[in-house]
Amino acid sequence: MSTKQALSALTRREALLLAAGATMVVAGGVVLKSGTAHADQKMVDDAVMKMIGKKKPAEGKITFDLPQIAENGNTVPVGVSVESPMTADNYVKAVHLFADGNPSPEVASLYFTPMSGKASAATRMRLAKTQNVVAVAEMSDGSVFRAQQEVKVTIGGCGG
Amino acid sequence: MAKNVKPRVRVPKKAAKGDIIEIKTLISHKMESGRRKGKDGKLVPRSIINKFSATFNGKPVFSADWAPSVSANPYMSFFAKVDESGEFAFEWIDDDGSVYKSAAKITVA
Numbered sequence: 001m002s003t004k005q006a007l008s009a010l011t012r013r014e015a016l017l018l019a020a021g022a023t024m025v026v027a028g029g030v031v032l033k034s035g036t037a038h039a040d041q042k043m044v045d046d047a048v049m050k051m052i053g054k055k056k057p058a059e060g061k062i063t064f065d066l067p068q069i070a071e072n073g074n075t076v077p078v079g080v081s082v083e084s085p086m087t088a089d090n091y092v093k094a095v096h097l098f099a100d101g102n103p104s105p106e107v108a109s110l111y112f113t114p115m116s117g118k119a120s121a122a123t124r125m126r127l128a129k130t131q132n133v134v135a136v137a138e139m140s141d142g143s144v145f146r147a148q149q150e151v152k153v154t155i156g157g158c159g160g
Numbered sequence: 161m162a163k164n165v166k167p168r169v170r171v172p173k174k175a176a177k178g179d180i181i182e183i184k185t186l187i188s189h190k191m192e193s194g195r196r197k198g199k200d201g202k203l204v205p206r207s208i209i210n211k212f213s214a215t216f217n218g219k220p221v222f223s224a225d226w227a228p229s230v231s232a233n234p235y236m237s238f239f240a241k242v243d244e245s246g247e248f249a250f251e252w253i254d255d256d257g258s259v260y261k262s263a264a265k266i267t268v269a
Contacts, residue, residue: 075231086241099229103195106227110238115221117180117241123224124231126193157231 038128039105044098047105048136048146051096057146062095062135064149065122073127073157078107081120082137082145086112092119094138101131126157165189169250171264175242179268183214184237187252187260193228209260211253212236217246242268 039047048057065079084092091114097107112119119137127133134148170184187209194206206228213223222238240248245268252260 079237102229103193104227104229107229108227109225111223111225112238113220113222115216115219115241117239121222121224121236121238123237124235126229126231 038101038103039099041100041132044100044105044134047098048096048134051094051109052136052138052144055142055144057136057144059146061145062137062147064133064135064147066133066149066151068150069152069154070127071154073129073153073155075124075157076127076151076153077122077124078133079120079122080110080135081118084119084139086114086116086118088114089140091116091140092137093140095119095121096136096138097125098134098136099125099127099131100134101127101129103128105134107133127151127153128156129153165252165254165258165260167250167252167260167262169248169262169264171248171266173265174267174269177243177268178241180239180241181266182237182239183248184235185212185214185250185262186233186235188233189252189254191226191228191230191232191234195228207255209234209252209254211251213251214238214240215249216240216242217244218249221248242266244268 061083063081070076080095082092082095092112095110098105099107107125108123110121130152132148132150137145165188167187172181175181189209192204192207196204198204208226208228210226214221221240224236226234248264250262
């Protein structure tokens with residue numbers, strides 16, 4: 001191996017290292033960008049805490065009516081129902097919907113009354129990408145329930 | 161006021177006392193999220209309907225707060241327990257303060 005060849009090999013290795021480093025920087029940039037552009041679990045938790053205070057939600061009572069795969073993220077049908085007798089002293093006060101992969105996690109807050117008859121409602125939402133949809137239900141007695149379900153999104157909404 | 165905003169509601173005409181009926185509502189509105197870029201490359205300012213409410217004979221039945229994540233032409237369906245004849249009144253409140261209204265009567269036998 002001549003000196004010249006060794007030198008070129010070295011520079012090639014350096015070049016490769018540099019390239020690898022650059023890729024990592026770019027990848028890091030992408031991660032950082034998605035971190036700022038989209039909500040994550042922590043932002044959802046913060047948003048939940050803002051709505052309901054520092055209560056610990058229990059599992060159960062909430063049923064989603066959500067597609068497993070949404071072809072168009074611009075209109076994803078979402079239905080939510082909560083088990084409750086819906087009487088004047090025992091009813092569901094509110095159900096808050098969140099999407100953990102959207103630019104901001106809040107989707108909608110639904111407020112029920114005993115006159116609602118049953119705590120069930122449906123709307124349509126935008127989903128930017130495949131993500132979890134979270135529902136948090138507040139009962140009239142102060143208890144809180146939480147449920148989540150993943151929706152796979154083929155084409156994202158939110159005006160990409 | 162946003163242009164061409166037309167609310168539509170579907171309420172059964174008749175029901176038996178104590179029935180839980182389903183109400184479906186739809187309103188045409190572009191629900192501009194404030195994150196989309198227009199043709200000029202600038203962000204289109206947010207313009208959404210942020211609140212919906214339904215009352216029956218003046219008493220609250222259901223309401224909702226909407227974030228920009230709600231789709232364009234927002235749809236909302238929910239339920240109501242009817243014990244007497246009367247009128248449902250619906251209200252949508254726009255970011256710009258406009259209020260869109262609709263109403264529907266129901267006869268309870």
